[in-house]
Each structure stands twice: as C-alpha cells, then as structure tokens.
Amino acid sequence: MLLKRLIDLRESQNLKQKEIAAFINISTRSYSHYERGDRSIPLEILIRLADFYDVSLDYIVGRKDK
Numbered sequence: 331m332l333l334k335r336l337i338d339l340r341e342s343q344n345l346k347q348k349e350i351a352a353f354i355n356i357s358t359r360s361y362s363h364y365e366r367g368d369r370s371i372p373l374e375i376l377i378r379l380a381d382f383y384d385v386s387l388d389y390i391v392g393r394k395d396k
C-alpha cells in the first residue's frame with residue numbers, strides 16, 4: 331500500500347522521481363529504492379514526503395484513505 335500511494339501521489343502531480351528526490355534532499359537512486367520497496371523509508375523521509383504532498387502520514391502508510 332505504502333509504495334503504491336507514493337507512486338500514485340507522484341504521478342498524479344506529473345512529477346519524476348528525481349524531482350521528489352531533490353525536494354527531500356536525497357539521491358534519485360535512493361528514492362527509487364524506496365518506491366520499489368528495496369529499502370525501508372526512514373520516518374524523517376516519510377514526514378518530508380507527507381509535507382510535500384500535503385497529506386497525513388496515516389494516508390501515506392495506508393491507515394486512512396483521505
């Protein structure tokens with residue numbers, strides 16, 4: 331669920347992985363690993379993503395649908 335939400339959020343705004351990676355100050359490769367599920371996403375990064383997309387952490391991790 332988490333990975334799908336991140337991909338859906340990014341694609342709904344027509345953004346590329348490198349744009350999100352730049353905003354949260356990580357490499358594109360690292361961000362790609364997060365979306366593919368190759369690495370766990372640190373809480374600090376999840377918070378930055380929630381702020382960027384203006385959604386709650388509960389939404390990103392699949393606890394809420396809105």
